[in-house]
Amino acid sequence: MEAFERARLDAYFGRIAARFAPDERPASFLITHLLPERPAFVRGVAGVSDLRAVLPKPKSVHAEALRQVEADRHACDKLSREMFAEPERAVRYVEARAPGQPIVLLDVGGYFAPSLDALCDRLSGRLLGVVEDTENGHRRYANFRHLPCPVISVARSPLKDPEDFLVGQSVVFSTEALMRARGDILHGRTALVIGFGKLGSSIARLLHAKGVRVTVYDIDPVRRTQALSQGFAVARDHVSGLEDAGLVLCATGSLSLRGEDFQRLRNGAYVATVTSSEDELELDGLPDVYERASIGEHVTRYLTTGHYFYLLNGGNAVNFLHGASVGPFILLVQAEILAAAAALARGGLEPGMHEVSPSDRTAIAAMWLDYFNR
Structure with a gap:
């Protein structure tokens, strides 16, 4: 990244922070993909x-970004699902x-969700x-019968739509x-896109534009009808x-995909995901077979x-191999996280x-346009 690009990012986030900074700053813990701009x-x-x-997502850590964060004297701790799966360990x-x-x-992906009750009840301070x-994390918190604290989700924000598409x-x-x-090439292949949310629909449209015959499956009947209306074939089930x-x-x-699903793959099929293998694929039993x-x-x-069959990037988010740019x-979504x-x-x-207010989103969009629509 060029020096002037770094300066513009710092100026943008400085302005966002000045706009939203509270009178008293709480302590914070940040889970993030540690990519070059982060x-x-x-x-x-x-x-x-x-x-x-800072708790970097373990499969998306850029070495220079990590060095910069540590040079700014921020502690960087190793992240794992187990870290917050056990309430005692999380509280400690x-x-x-x-x-x-x-x-x-x-949070990115609901890491804190398994220990949320304990963190609310047993800390000497206050959560x-x-x-x-993310949408995955949003669902994990929304599935609580009674959330013990406020959760503000930016996963469904209109400011996230451009990011999801890209x-x-x-x-x-x-x-x-x-x-x-x-x-191998994409053109002339058949593809199955599992999940027709904002990411899946973007993937399906681009594959179609590249000459791929696309079939879609989603557990939500509404999304299946949306896929049909956009001209995609829709499978009765993912199998x-x-x-x-x-x-x-x-x-x-x-x-x-569960373990038994892999044997149904066509010979020579490629499998790729948009998130970590632990979320999307049940791979544990495959080495036995x-x-x-x-x-x-x-x-x-x-x-x-x-x-x-062929598995790309070990089943982890394939786009992180090329920077996920x-x-x-x-930066719209990151600013909303600060707000x-x-x-x-x-x-x-x-x-x-909860969600960020429409007025705050409008202010973020206006500031973003000042810096990035020149």
Whole structure:
């Protein structure tokens, strides 16, 4: 990244932080993809809160970004699902970093959800709430019978629509790049897109534009009708869609393929996902049946008697291999996360699911246009 680009990012987040900074800054814990542009966002988080720890998503850590964040003297701790799956462990960790403090948790994918009740009840300070960035995480918090604190979700914000569309495009780009490295192309293939939300629909449209015959499956009947109205074939169920697909793209944010589904894949099919393998794919039992072999950079062949398929990037988000770049549009959502953190710090929200106000979104969009629509 050029020096002037870094300066513009810092100026943008400085202005966002100045606009939304609360009178009293809470302690915060930030889960994030640590990509090349992310240090400016981290500094923005530090502008609206007392940032106690950055927890980089383990499969999307850029070395130079990590170095910059550490150079800014922010603690970077190793993240895992297990870290917050056990309430005792979660409470000990947060208590060690921010004893007696009001706290805001900034989440990507519902990591804090399993320990949320314990964090609300047993910290020496007070958990003010959670900000959630993704649809997968949104569902995890929305599934609580009674949320013990406010959760502000930006997952369904209109400011996130450009990011979601462009992430879908980047998934197709990376999938095609890995296939071409093996001498395969997309054109003329059949594909199954599992999940027809904002990411899945973007993926399906671009695949169609590239000459791919696309079938869609989604558990939601409404989304299946939307796919039909846009000209896509719709499978009765994901199993029937698998049998004819030379490419399977999983875009649900939850479990798309179980262990028994892989044997239904067409020989030579490629499988790619938009999120981590632990969320989308049930891979644990496959080594007992299939032999694995790396047959190219980020391409693994699974082979058993009479059957084989290819898994891209180990089942993790394929677009992160090429930076997952969506340009400056992602900065809209990051600014909304800062506004949400500030809203939690100001208080007054009841336990439950919330969104950033339309007026705050309008202010963010106007500031973004000042910096990135020149």
